Amino acid sequence: MAGNIWVLAEASRGQFSEITFELLALGREVAGQAGAPLEAVLLGSNARELAQKLGAADAVLYADNAALADPVPESAAAALAQLIKERQPAAVLVPLTNISVDVGVVLAAQLGVPFLNYCKDLKAEGGNLAATCVLYGGKMEATVTVSAKPAIIGVLPGARSADAGRSDKVAAVTDVAVSLAEQKLRFKRYLDPAAGDVDITKQNILVSVGRGIQTKDNIELAQELADVMGGAVSGSRPVIDQGWLPLTRQVGKSGMNVKPKLYLALGISGAPEHQEGMRGAQTIIAINTDAKAPIFNIAHYGATVDLLELAPALKEAVEKRKQGA
Numbered sequence: 001m002a003g004n005i006w007v008l009a010e011a012s013r014g015q016f017s018e019i020t021f022e023l024l025a026l027g028r029e030v031a032g033q034a035g036a037p038l039e040a041v042l043l044g045s046n047a048r049e050l051a052q053k054l055g056a057a058d059a060v061l062y063a064d065n066a067a068l069a070d071p072v073p074e075s076a077a078a079a080l081a082q083l084i085k086e087r088q089p090a091a092v093l094v095p096l097t098n099i100s101v102d103v104g105v106v107l108a109a110q111l112g113v114p115f116l117n118y119c120k121d122l123k124a125e126g127g128n129l130a131a132t133c134v135l136y137g138g139k140m141e142a143t144v145t146v147s148a149k150p151a152i153i154g155v156l157p158g159a160r161s162a163d164a165g166r167s168d169k170v171a172a173v174t175d176v177a178v179s180l181a182e183q184k185l186r187f188k189r190y191l192d193p194a195a196g197d198v199d200i201t202k203q204n205i206l207v208s209v210g211r212g213i214q215t216k217d218n219i220e221l222a223q224e225l226a227d228v229m230g231g232a233v234s235g236s237r238p239v240i241d242q243g244w245l246p247l248t249r250q251v252g253k254s255g256m257n258v259k260p261k262l263y264l265a266l267g268i269s270g271a272p273e274h275q276e277g278m279r280g281a282q283t284i285i286a287i288n289t290d291a292k293a294p295i296f297n298i299a300h301y302g303a304t305v306d307l308l309e310l311a312p313a314l315k316e317a318v319e320k321r322k323q324g325a
């Protein structure tokens with residue numbers, strides 16, 4: 001395959017996001033299959049030292065520009081487009097996170113090539129790239145052969161383990177110049193989420209409710225269950241959007257990243273954006289009436305039962321167990 005494999009490194013406030021290393025691990029596999037070098041691209045300002053930490057790549061291209069100090073998709077896409085035109089990579093792997101989600105789509109539009117989105121896997125075979133992408137909130141998967149050059153690919157978090165993309169090696173960094181005209185979008189400031197009553201990122205047990213809980217009043221069932229289990233209640237985005245739980249309890253892409261010992265998912269379908277925030281739980285138990293719900297693909301245990309029947313029965317069983325009955 002002609003051309004290098006590029007990974008767009010994502011950093012904010014002086015630190016790489018985990019997905020940078022996940023993409024380097026995936027990119028390494030693809031580069032090996034394609035017989036091409038793996039290059040990381042870091043866009044930033046005064047971040048050359050950071051670039052050296054991308055030792056898992058064969059080389060790092062570092063573009064330093066004041067306009068790249070903060071994550072503005074328009075500026076990142078403009079810089080990447082220039083580098084792509086000069087250096088002609090075969091593929092560019094873009095993180096699908098809140099920070100970088102818009103970069104790929106703007107970049108593809110600027111270059112006039114398709115954007116392959118929601119990819120969870122990528123292979124190089126027979127001179128082409130084959131990407132596995134999820135559709136309809138994870139209910140379907142499609143394998144797509146990409147002929148566009150460069151292939152711009154939005155990769156979901158969790159495609160590979162981040163540890164596989166870390167290296168103690170000091171990366172060989174090449175400085176590259178980009179010129180950026182004033183962009184329409186300007187970064188103003190970071191807003192840290194307000195501290196909530198319960199910090200769901202610190203809980204060992206989370207009873208998490210999705211749209212399957214059906215009404216605000218039914219949240220009480222989950223709360224009672226969480227109380228007897230010694231945990232807290234969290235939820236999927238629709239539950240938070242309805243105002244049934246505060247924003248600080250939201251798990252997922254636009255919420256919190258949780259890693260409890262036990263994640264009991266009640267009536268949650270398991271869309272990629274939800275999985276992004278809870279995939280790291282030690283044990284996932286899914287309760288869903290739909291046996292084909294994507295949550296079952298990552299759950300360690302599961303039952304296709306009505307949560308409204310299960311939650312009170314489970315609460316009673318835990319209470320009895322605690323009383324030694």
Ligand SMILES: Cc1cc2nc3c(=O)[nH]c(=O)nc-3n(C[C@H](O)[C@H](O)[C@H](O)COP(=O)(O)OP(=O)(O)OC[C@H]3O[C@@H](n4cnc5c(N)ncnc54)[C@H](O)[C@@H]3O)c2cc1C
Binds near residue numbers: 235268308
């Ligand atoms: C940019 C972006 C960011 C997003 N960020 C987030 C995020 O941070 N967190 C998040 O969660 N989502 C997020 N989403 C939304 C995400 O795509 C899904 O729409 C959402 O996760 C679905 O929530 P859900 O599983 O509760 O609802 P649904 O997908 O509607 O699933 C409800 C499930 O309940 C089951 N069910 C129904 N009744 C019962 C019953 N009685 N007993 C048992 N099971 C039952 C159904 O079978 C179904 O599987 C984001 C989307 C986008 C585009």
